[in-house]
Amino acid sequence: MQVRGNEFFQGTLAQRNEFDTVRIFDTTLRDGEQTPRTSFSYDDKRAIAAALDDANVDVIEAGFPANSEQEAEAVADIAASTDATTCGLARVVESDVEAAIDAGVGMIHVFASTSDVQIEDSMHSTREDVVARSVAAVEQAAASGAEVMFSPMDATRTDPQFLAEIVEAVDDVGVDWINIPDTCGVGTPKRFGELVEYVGQHTDARIDVHTHDDFGLATANALTGVEYGADQMQVSVNGIGERAGNAAFEEVVMAAESLYGADTGVDTTAITDLSKLVSERSSVPVPVNKPVVGAHAFAHESGIHAAGVIENSETFEPGVMTPEMVGAEREVVLGKHTGTHAVRDHLEDAGFVPTDEEVREVTKKVKAHAGDDEVVTDAVLRAFAGEVGIDRETEEVTA
DSSP states (O other), rough: EEETEEOOGGGGGOOOOOOOOOOOEOOTTTGGSSTOOOOOHHHHHHHHHHHHTTTTOOOEEEOOOGGOOHHHHHHHHHHHHSSEEEEEESSSSHHHHHHHHHHOOSSSEEEEEESSHHHHHTTTOHHHHHHHHHHHHHHHHHHHHEEEEEEEEEESSOOHHHHHHHHHHHHTTOOSSEEEETSSSOOOOOHHHHHHHHHHHHHHSSSEEEEBOSSHHHHHHHHHHTTTTOSSSEBGGGSSSSTTTOBHHHHHHHIIIOOOOOOOOOGGGHHHHHHHHHHHHTTTOOTTTOTTTTTTTTOOOOOHHHHHHHGGGGSSSSSSSOOOGTTOOOEEESTTTHHHHHHHHHHHHHHHHOOOOHHHHHHHHHHHHHHOOOOOOOHHHOOOOOOOTTOBSOOOOOO
């Protein structure tokens, strides 16, 4: 990395060779819609699918066709109108698989519970029955000519020997993808990675990972899964989904691209607008401190940080991820922790030509104002500049 002729040591960024490429499977329209109190209309689904397609994701899981006629119609229309592979979800139930086939999807994602607690208390079934139904569903889906993905639901709480048994059983009938879901978010990176490696020893299919964020580890687990051999990561925009949500699209993509130096194929400049669209349509607000897409992701107030970023953004930002890369803008905020560098920058942007003493006087006013829990707006800054008597380089022209 060269910055103004100086070479800086990149630390942990100096080695980025864990993986070179990874596929992105987006489940915003399926698992994301399972966010409590969230429901996407037909128009919502079409708009989000179009944006995901424009961003160049590999797979769009458009929904669960067997759920309703409206859902089936939306999935079918998305499949017909996008370049990405459209995926439809199905239980290991003949009518579910048939609904997905009828929707014309390019991939059918069949799933069955494999942990004992879910087999007994959710499916009210037995291990033997789950294996038989899973094999039948995969065979039915494969006969349609679609790609087939099988998920042993709650894989991270499943007996390893049974997990190997069911994975081998669907592998024998030609499954294309094995998805490893951390359904209840109990995986830790190393353990989850080792599970991916273990499953890989029992199948010739490609491996996909689906991680939940109950302990804030979804992004780390998804990326570790790829380090251990997975080819694809399931994500949702803004991390929406069941309970604490899924691995966040924006976090996973930018970490893969910027920290690992891998190619996701995603147009990263679309990320901020995509986040805003999903937030608006889902009515799930984006926290201000949300990585990559939060309002504060590229905002600076602290005097030391702001001064450094004004001089060179790489001082207190990752460097390998800039706001421009994700379609956002950097912001230097004026507040209680503001220093003179930021105040001068804002004054000059407003057309003022302050002396050093005038900058110091305005900075004191800014700190006092913000210290009283008041927001320092552009109007407030201009008022302070007037109180101090700072001249403008060019007078404002008013009508």
